Amino acid sequence: MSHSVRQSDLEAYLDEALPADQMARIELALRNDEELLAQLKAINSRRDAGVHNLGEIWRRHRLSCPSRQQLGNYLLGTLPEEEEDYLVFHLETVGCRYCRANLTDLQKQQAEAHADVQSRRRKYFQSSAGYLKKKT
Secondary structure, three states: OOOOOOHHHHHHHHOOOOOHHHHHHHHHHHHHOHHHHHHHHHHHHHHHOOOOOHHHHHHHOOOOOOOHHHHHHHHHOOOOHHHHHHHHHHHHHHOOHHHHHHHHHHHHHHHHHHHHHHHHHHHHHHHHHHHOOOOO
């Protein structure tokens, strides 16, 4: 096996749990190294047979990932400091693609909701502008 790619890297690669640059590096290594490719196939076969280790179970079921609700609370700034620190570590240091995608989706929903509220306010104002009386 290639010395620059560990078995844990291959397992994380199968789970798509690595940052994009590491995923690309491993994919390139797999294309150029038959031994590494055979190792990946063996890991996949072992998984298909139901043989798992504790690390695989944690990765596969994303046990270290925060819930979508926790990510939403992070966006709102309502998490306790310790949870927020972990979330920042998980998103920025670990670079969990799954959680970053969830966070991006929540940010998009938040922006759309804000735009909807602004649009609704503008419509309410425009529809009621004729009913407002000037002070004399």
